[in-house]
Amino acid sequence: MTVTETEVVLEAEGLTKHFPVRRGVRDLLSREHKVVHAVDDIKLTLRRGRVTALVGESGSGKSTVARLMAQLYGRTAGEIRLHGESITVRGGRKFRAYARRVQMIFQDPFASLNPTHTVRYHLTRALKIHGRAGDLEQNLRNLLDQVQLTPPERYLDKFPHELSGGQRQRVSIARALGADPEALLADEPVSMLDVSIRLGVLNLLRDLKERLNLAILYITHDIASARYFADETLVMYAGRLVEGGDSETVTQNPAHPYTQLLIDSAPDPDRLGELSRPEDQAGGEPPSLIAPPTGCRFHPRCVHAMPKCSTDLPPRFELPVQGHWAACWLYEEGAAK
Numbered sequence: 407m408t409v410t411e412t413e414v415v416l417e418a419e420g421l422t423k424h425f426p427v428r429r430g431v432r433d434l435l436s437r438e439h440k441v442v443h444a445v446d447d448i449k450l451t452l453r454r455g456r457v458t459a460l461v462g463e464s465g466s467g468k469s470t471v472a473r474l475m476a477q478l479y480g481r482t483a484g485e486i487r488l489h490g491e492s493i494t495v496r497g498g499r500k501f502r503a504y505a506r507r508v509q510m511i512f513q514d515p516f517a518s519l520n521p522t523h524t525v526r527y528h529l530t531r532a533l534k535i536h537g538r539a540g541d542l543e544q545n546l547r548n549l550l551d552q553v554q555l556t557p558p559e560r561y562l563d564k565f566p567h568e569l570s571g572g573q574r575q576r577v578s579i580a581r582a583l584g585a586d587p588e589a590l591l592a593d594e595p596v597s598m599l600d601v602s603i604r605l606g607v608l609n610l611l612r613d614l615k616e617r618l619n620l621a622i623l624y625i626t627h628d629i630a631s632a633r634y635f636a637d638e639t640l641v642m643y644a645g646r647l648v649e650g651g652d653s654e655t656v657t658q659n660p661a662h663p664y665t666q667l668l669i670d671s672a673p674d675p676d677r678l679g680e681l682s683r684p685e686d687q688a689g690g691e692p693p694s695l696i697a698p699p700t701g702c703r704f705h706p707r708c709v710h711a712m713p714k715c716s717t718d719l720p721p722r723f724e725l726p727v728q729g730h731w732a733a734c735w736l737y738e739e740g741a742a743k
């Protein structure tokens with residue numbers, strides 16, 4: 407099935423978030439209101455039965471995108487559409503209705519579960535909030551079955567500290583499923599877990615995607631896991647998307663110099679002893695998002711930078727593989743498509 411064939415659940419267009427910077431004493435005298443350009447002009451589409459990875463280094467704005475899509479943050483500009491309908495909610499009943507369809511999973515299951523309450527409490531609450539308590543015992547069992555915590559009675563009366571990290575994250579996923587959502591926004595769902603159990607949780611999410619026909623946004627700094635887990639991969643740098651396409655193409659044939667850097671600097675088990683060589687750290691630091699570079703935000707670190715890159719923002723240029731694009735002037739020829 408091609409990317410365009412499955413039903414669109416959630417879309418963002420022109421999604422932008424600027425956080426005001428708290429003003430110091432010296433700034434009070436100036437009229438300037440500084441902002442952090444955390445997220446600028448993001449366009450993405452989540453489809454039924456598909457995982458879209460949003461990949462980038464720390465501080466690139468990935469979590470902010472997830473929180474905007476979950477309507478936990480108000481946006482500075484742009485539009486979020488649920489089944490084609492533009493939607494903005496700020497708390498209250500409207501938020502609850504939105505959360506019934508779009509659920510978020512956070513990085514740290516220990517922080518997102520209340521240590522003083524049992525698994526039963528967390529899941530019961532989710533079912534009740536979303537009007538699905540019905541046959542409560544059976545629904546609780548179903549949720550735990552779905553996340554492969556079986557037999558359910560072994561887990562229902564446990565407190566978060568009595569569970570392993572992987573089990574806690576499975577409870578968080580079960581809680582999200584309590585709403586019977588169409589889309590899951592998973593913000594680094596395995597990065598706090600032991601390496602040995604990450605794969606199990608990603609496989610569970612993949613299994614749920616298929617069985618429940620979920621649309622999943624998978625946020626990660628680990629591009630290798632995006633190749634393994636996601637159908638589509640979007641690469642984010644300093645608040646902007648720089649490349650996108652099917653995961654195999656983006657990870658095996660990266661077009662944007664930043665994606666290439668991300669792949670080259672990903673830990674490679676065959677090179678572990680060499681990681682501290684100075685040449686491995688080439689490529690510099692991400693820019694300040696208070697005064698981001700003009701033109702392409704990556705140009706100060708880019709080995710291919712041309713004069714135009716520092717002045718003109720590159721649009722998306724389409725590349726030979728269908729659906730693959732890069733926002734990079736190197737591909738300007740392809741813009742004719």
Ligand SMILES: Nc1ncnc2c1ncn2[C@@H]1O[C@H](COP(=O)(O)OP(=O)(O)OP(=O)(O)O)[C@@H](O)[C@H]1O
Pocket residue numbers: 425426442443444462463464465466467468469470471627695
């Ligand atoms: N509430 C806030 N107020 C001000 N600045 C913020 C706020 N939240 C995030 N930022 C800034 O926005 C930028 C993007 O942050 P965000 O957490 O979205 O990045 P990220 O890619 O998810 O990073 P990480 O993987 O470290 O969480 C950062 O510069 C961050 O400091």
